Amino acid sequence: MPLFWRIFLLNAVVLTIAAVLLLLGPVTVSTPVLLTEAAILTAGLAAMLVANGVLLRITLAPLQRLTRAMTTTDLLRPGNRAAAGGRGEIAELITTFNTMLDRLEAERTASAAAALSAQEAERHRIAQELHDEIGQTLTAALLELKRVSGHAPPAVREELRQIQETTRTSLDEIRRIARRLRPGVLEELGLAKALKALASEFTSPLAAVRARINADLPVLSHDAELVVYRVAQESLTNAARHSGARRVDLTLGHTPAGVELRVRDDGCGIDGAAEGTGIQGMRERALLVGARLSLGPGPAGGTEMRLTVPVPTSHRSD
Structure with a gap:
């Protein structure tokens, strides 16, 4: 039964019961209204409102669970699903929401896998270029500095030695970065x-x-x-x-x-x-x-x- 008709029938049942009790019961309304009559009518109205509220709370409880699930859903923390309770449109809505989450999580995982695969490939390429291009260039520079320092005057030789140390430190740092980009030791x-x-x-x-x-x-x-x-x-x-x-x-x-x-x-x-x-x-x-x-x-x-x-x-x- 659609949600509209369920709520309508709940209210209709409550109002019908109240009307029957008013017609068949000994209660009458005077003019002006007496205090006892006002108290009885007030108690009856309160009872109808409480009954209506309880029935609506029971009927709409699955929607509240769905709202909490929507609020706490995080695609990076999968598995959070609303319990498919209720009947009719409510159960169909919760089931549809859970199916949508399944699809979104699957699409998120697939897209993340493609992105991370491309990232690893790019890391591998950069690490290879650092090792083959910059690493070899700095190695050649170190060898050239060593050759030149052997023929340089003592005053210049110390400066060349400092440049060698700086170049060697840079080469070690590039190799360290390349190892982080591509963990060859893992393979x-x-x-x-x-x-x-x-x-x-x-x-x-x-x-x-x-x-x-x-x-x-x-x-x-x-x-x-x-x-x-x-x-x-x-x-x-x-x-x-x-x-x-x-x-x-x-x-x-x-x-x-x-x-x-x-x-x-x-x-x-x-x-x-x-x-x-x-x-x-x-x-x-x-x-x-x-x-x-x-x-x-x-x-x-x-x-x-x-x-x-x-x-x-x-x-x-x-």
Whole structure:
């Protein structure tokens, strides 16, 4: 039955009952109205309003649940659905809304996958150009400086040595940037050693990164390993840039839900700050492999990031 007719019939039933009680009951209305008659009519009106309100509340309750679902829906946190309660048009509306969310989440995942794939390809190209073009140019410049300094006067030789050190530092920085853009160690040595190398790279006098990698991890797909690596990289970058942390713990282990990456620091915490593009990118990457990402305060302060990557049953260790 359409919503209009259900509400109309509810009101009609309440008014009909009130009219029957007024016609068949001993209540009469005098002129002028007596206080007892006014009290009885007021009580009857109040009873009708309460009954009508209760019936409408029950009828429209599914719409309130749908409104809450619409308010809290976030495509980066999928799975939030309104319960398909009610009947007729209300149930059809809730079902249509849930179907729309399914389609939007699928389209968001597909578009994010295409964008991140293009991003990885562009990173690979830039890293290759940095290594092949700029890296080789600086290497040639270092060799030329070394050759020239061997024939230069002592006064000029010291200046050339300083230029060599500056050039060598620039070359090391370019190689470091190229490694971050294209994690070759991930393809060559695997996820565990890649994360240990990443932790060593981020360790500095201001932030000591301690990595603990379980040895009995199940096999992950290449896409899942890349997601874990990139999320760890972004988490360590945020800890180094924004948290002011002096210690960061990176843990990769096996849980009943799958493989879990945890990055915890002792910094200033997030304090309810809005999520930036880096965290949103982490959530988009997690969606690509069906992973669950949570971000919040750590048990002893600071910030804790958890990424849980599901593992097929056939790949889980006993």
